[in-house]
Amino acid sequence: MKFQAIKGVRDILPPESALWNRVEQAAREVFHTYGYGEIRLPIFEAIDLFARSVGLETDIVNKEMYMLDLHGSLALEYAREAIPKYPEELSESDFERYVRNFVEQVNRALGSDRLEKTRENLVAVERLNSLYEQLRKGSSPDSKDQLKVSEAIWDTAQDINFGFHVALRPEATASVVRAYIEHGMHTRPGNVKLYYIGPMFRRERPQKGRYRQFYQIGAELLGPSDHPALDAEVIEMLLAFFARVNLKDAKLYINSIGDKNCRPKYVKLLQDELQKVRDKLGADSQRRIETNPLRVLDSKLPEEQPVIDKLPRIADCLCDACREHYAELKRQLALRRIEPEENWRLVRGLDYYMRTTFEITAPGLGSQNAVCGGGRYDGLVELLGGPAATKGIGFAIGTDRLMLSLQEGGAAEPCGLDVFLAWFGPETYPAAVALSRKLREHNLSVELPAQEMKLGKSLNLADRLGARHAVIIGEEELLTKQFTLKRLFERREPHTLSGEQKKLTEADLLEYLTKSRTA
RNA sequence: GUGAGCGUAGCUCAGCUGGUAGAGCAUCGGUCUGUGGAACCGAGGGUCGCGGGUUCAAAUCCCGUCGCUCACCCCA
Known part of the structure; x- marks a missing residue:
């Protein structure tokens, strides 16, 4: 797949x-x-x-949060983090490479509007660019100035605001x-x-x-x-x-x-009590003593239950x-x-x-x-x-x-289909289209086959779709201007009620169907 | 992040200790040119999760990998 x-x-x-x-x-x-x-x-x-x-x-x-990197700002963030605060830890060429990467990315982001052109950002970038120039030109490795430039680059980089994190x-x-x-x-x-x-x-x-x-x-x-x-x-x-x-x-x-x-007092008390029974708890709960003592109470471990049961209760500390x-x-x-x-x-x-x-x-x-x-x-x-x-x-x-x-608990939705229009014969489709539209205007759910089907097939499909009714439209219905309505039943219903059928004018059909829908 | 189980047709699954990939349900067509649910007949649909190894031969054995599920953590 x-x-x-x-x-x-x-x-x-x-x-x-x-x-x-x-x-x-x-x-x-x-x-x-x-x-x-x-x-x-x-x-x-x-x-x-x-x-x-x-x-x-x-x-x-x-x-657990899905963070959105709407402006590619995460890449900038990584590039900035790659620059060490203390450049002594790196060889000079490595340091320069990281700085160059960051400077190039920042300038590109500024050019393509991915970095917001606030006053602060513009000032910081300009300063960063000139510091970078100094870094490139500077050639004496152990000069005090060079170190100063490196530190200034790091400081300036921190001043750039990449924008909202979302x-x-x-x-x-x-x-x-x-x-x-x-x-x-x-x-x-x-x-x-x-x-x-x-x-x-x-x-x-x-x-x-x-x-x-x-x-x-x-x-x-x-x-x-x-x-x-x-x-x-x-x-x-x-x-x-x-x-x-x-x-x-x-x-x-x-x-x-x-x-x-009162909660902090309780948490403190709980923490102290937990410390006393620490060795009776599992690793997860031991960790939670520091991170979130209240969570220990949530533990499902059977062997911890007797211990937890004896812990102080917040109701007594409110x-x-x-x-x-x-x-x-x-x-x-x-x-x-x-x-x-x-x-x-x-x-x-x-x-x-x-x-x-x-x-x-x-x-x-x-x-x-x-x-x-x-x-x-x-x-x-x-x-x-x-x-x-x-x-x-x-x-x-x-x-x-x-x-x-x-x-x-067994909840299920019944099929929503009220009517299946079983039309057949070369002249009946327009009537079926007109009827379907009328029924739908009355908020009935109607299935109208796009192609002619034999009646048996239509009814078979109507049944499998779970339709509550079929309306049969053939030559005879066209002549008499009466539609044949056939009640269908869900498959589990007893067969004894099956197939009840009557002839109705359009108006009667509408009335019957709209009533049966709410019933 | 940790642990366990499972990956074969649309779905549920069979396929033993290696020997031509199957069933039921579902889908489509026919028996059936004005009457559904049923029955019967037929059809389509699979690089057996993927990759590698062992072998004359791998769905089957071995290794790896990916995916799914459940549980832990955490939380609704």
């Missing part, structure tokens, strides 16, 4: 795509009833946006918050409620329910209030959506991970405000007859979460059993340069995983 989709991405074909549409449509409808509006976001953003929001130490930022979005919350700030949405009345639907990109090893281009349906609530009732309503909406799409056996887990006052917030959240959920399972080990991978966190798991997903994760992120708007008073809460549903679970 010559071409195939690249690693970790895939096609979603009909009829499966119809299920996707139905699920996404359900999200639009349910979210609408809670007052959310859709935000359509760009698929790429400045790298810094993700680095700042998701967290510099996360794997997402460190190794990445495909690994998640959308950062983009939503960026848009919220950029458009001054904090001046809108009440809370700003937004949802988004679309692809995200992470360069991970693919696995069941995990792709490099994957899809999320998410919602964010931004505004001045952090009242737990808002958290509860967000969760209520999420569950309403899962109920609408008939997700079976979904389980809701909640936790509170504290705020910027500050008064967080404790009260969490308690009120539980009351608010109870008010809505929602019964979450508290999971003290539920932590989020992204830096920006605080206080409320929640997750929903569903069956049929292998080891990737979370279909949705979310939580509160009160500091994020401020972190990204927005008004400090703005709070936020949101979630993201992993659509790929949701689909897997729905399909596991």
